[in-house]
Amino acid sequence: MINLSHVSLELAGKTILSDISLSIKKGEIAIILGPSGAGKSSILKIILGLWRPDTGKVFIEGKNIAGIPEKEIMPVRSKMGIVFQANALFDSLNVEDNVAFFLREHSKLNSKEIRAKVAEILSFVNLKGTEKIYVDQLSGGMKKRVAIARALSFDPEIILYDEPTTGLDPINSKSILDLIKQVSDRGATSVIVTHILNDAISIGDTLSVINDGSLIQTGTVRDMLNSENQFVRDFFYEVYQDAALFKK
Amino acid sequence: MTGIAHSFKLKIYGLQEYTLMLVDLFKGLSTFWKTWADAVNEMYWIGARAFMPVLLGGIFVGIILALETGHQLDHFGAKTLVGRTVSLGMIRELGPVITGLLLAARTGAKNASELGAMQISEQIDALRAFGTSPIQKLVIPRTIAALVMFLPLTAIADISGILSGMIVSKLSLSIDTSFFWHSALSSLLMKDIFVGFIKPFFFAFFISTISCYYGFSTRGGTVALGKTTINAVVYSSLIVLVLDFIFTKVVWELL
Ligand SMILES: Nc1ncnc2c1ncn2[C@@H]1O[C@H](COP(=O)(O)OP(=O)(O)OP(=O)(O)O)[C@@H](O)[C@H]1O
Ligand SMILES: [Mg+2]
Numbered sequence A: 001m002i003n004l005s006h007v008s009l010e011l012a013g014k015t016i017l018s019d020i021s022l023s024i025k026k027g028e029i030a031i032i033l034g035p036s037g038a039g040k041s042s043i044l045k046i047i048l049g050l051w052r053p054d055t056g057k058v059f060i061e062g063k064n065i066a067g068i069p070e071k072e073i074m075p076v077r078s079k080m081g082i083v084f085q086a087n088a089l090f091d092s093l094n095v096e097d098n099v100a101f102f103l104r105e106h107s108k109l110n111s112k113e114i115r116a117k118v119a120e121i122l123s124f125v126n127l128k129g130t131e132k133i134y135v136d137q138l139s140g141g142m143k144k145r146v147a148i149a150r151a152l153s154f155d156p157e158i159i160l161y162d163e164p165t166t167g168l169d170p171i172n173s174k175s176i177l178d179l180i181k182q183v184s185d186r187g188a189t190s191v192i193v194t195h196i197l198n199d200a201i202s203i204g205d206t207l208s209v210i211n212d213g214s215l216i217q218t219g220t221v222r223d224m225l226n227s228e229n230q231f232v233r234d235f236f237y238e239v240y241q242d243a244a245l246f247k248k
Numbered sequence B: 001m002t003g004i005a006h007s008f009k010l011k012i013y014g015l016q017e018y019t020l021m022l023v024d025l026f027k028g029l030s031t032f033w034k035t036w037a038d039a040v041n042e043m044y045w046i047g048a049r050a051f052m053p054v055l056l057g058g059i060f061v062g063i064i065l066a067l068e069t070g071h072q073l074d075h076f077g078a079k080t081l082v083g084r085t086v087s088l089g090m091i092r093e094l095g096p097v098i099t100g101l102l103l104a105a106r107t108g109a110k111n112a113s114e115l116g117a118m119q120i121s122e123q124i125d126a127l128r129a130f131g132t133s134p135i136q137k138l139v140i141p142r143t144i145a146a147l148v149m150f151l152p153l154t155a156i157a158d159i160s161g162i163l164s165g166m167i168v169s170k171l172s173l174s175i176d177t178s179f180f181w182h183s184a185l186s187s188l189l190m191k192d193i194f195v196g197f198i199k200p201f202f203f204a205f206f207i208s209t210i211s212c213y214y215g216f217s218t219r220g221g222t223v224a225l226g227k228t229t230i231n232a233v234v235y236s237s238l239i240v241l242v243l244d245f246i247f248t249k250v251v252w253e254l255l
Helices: A040-048 A070-077 A095-106 A111-124 A140-152 A170-185 A197-203 A221-225 A230-235 A237-247 B002-075 B079-120 B123-129 B134-173 B177-186 B190-216 B222-254
Strands: A002-011 A014-024 A029-033 A055-060 A080-083 A158-162 A189-194 A206-211 A214-219
Touching: A002 A040, A014 A040, A014 A055, A014 A206, A014 A214, A029 A040, A029 A170, A029 A197, A040 A055, A040 A080, A040 A158, A040 A189, A070 B123, A080 A140, A080 B123, A095 A111, A095 A140, A111 A140, A140 A158, A140 A170, A170 A189, A170 A197, A189 A197, A197 A237, A206 A221, A206 A230, A214 A221, A214 A230, A230 A237, B002 B079, B002 B134, B002 B190, B079 B123, B079 B134, B079 B177, B079 B190, B079 B222, B123 B134, B134 B177, B134 B190, B190 B222
Parallel strands: A029 A189, A029 A206, A080 A158, A158 A189
Antiparallel strands: A002 A014, A002 A055, A206 A214
16 A cells, blocks of 8 residues: 655755655554654655655555656545644634635535535544634644544545644543544554554554664564564563563 | 855755746646635735725825925926826836835735745645645735736825825925826826836736745744745845836836
């Protein structure tokens, strides 16, 4: 479904990603883990074609989007929804207009159908009745939900989440994770960027650990816990500790 | 030296990016009607809401022009020429330039700060991610709105300037209004009106695209946003003066 092959990226003379190869299968929940500044968000931008890699190929459902003009990327993008790290909601619009944005711009639905669809998605993300509120008046958790609703609005096959639970309280985090799981159960492929281990372990099918723009290891949770790599061991140190605590 | 070379390189790079944006803009014009609603909204903000400042600008420039030239011409016993000076001055030069400068500040600051804030908060990326071209959605409606609104605003500045010139001429130079009016109209040629009214279209196009370009080029935080807004207003104002010079010198002689 998504295939990065030897992707490298340099910005302003600084190496952001170096030789990343990554493969994400249809329907799975893939987690990209790593410390701050590792290049996690950059990988999502490459997958969406917002940034072009300097070298390497980016296949989305078999189509390489690395070297093609913006106009040809547009149809590929319509298969992908993204939840940006800082939400990137359109702050001049209200909740309904944010969620309806894609449908109004690109679908053939009439305004009544769009309104019905938006209401359905908003109730799915537990935001019923917030249609007319401007997004800057919402709380952090609600903004995140609106961002998720906007990403889901056109039933994309792939959904990219950039730090969906960062900065949220445990209750909100859990409900966002449940939401992601439900969306995944409907058959969507999910790519989740995070640095929160518990989230990664609780919902991820495969984990990819990156650091300093390089892929350190890809595998299941078990692979990670059995890893010989020192960085991976350090990163998962918390989990070993928790396990030790439970034994006590 | 390398610093100068580097900043020169950045300028050239910026010019190239700006040109590419213009190419995209012209390509996107064929489907401008898709963003008609956005364009109408922009017309309100950059056009209708600019009515007062432009009106006041026109009035005061007209007054100053009438008083200054009136006193000078009075020395030569030629104060009857005030009407003519005010009408030619307003329609050919000061009306368009004052409107252009006011709108460079107003529209330039608006476009650069709005688009810059959208850039910083990744809303521009979000537009692209949701399959919408930022040029199509943001630049084209703003440019069309400017192209539509700058001409009537310039006309307002022209008219208010001539009328206010007429009133002060009557009050402080005791020139009869009908006399002023006659001298103002009789000296006007089609060529004057044409040059005066073609300028706003060029001002509109460049103010709008330059300020949108600066908005898009914002990288970083609030300080960067301040800088791009300054750049947008400064370069928009300068382009008004440069274009005005080109029209006065080159186009006038060609006609
Ligand atoms: N527009 C940009 N221009 C230049 N460098 C950038 C840009 N955006 C990000 N970077 C750099 O790229 C590197 C990776 O950034 P990225 O946002 O991908 O990290 P991240 O893993 O998502 O971090 P975080 O967890 O803090 O969000 C960072 O060192 C950052 O400074
Ligand atoms: Mg990030």
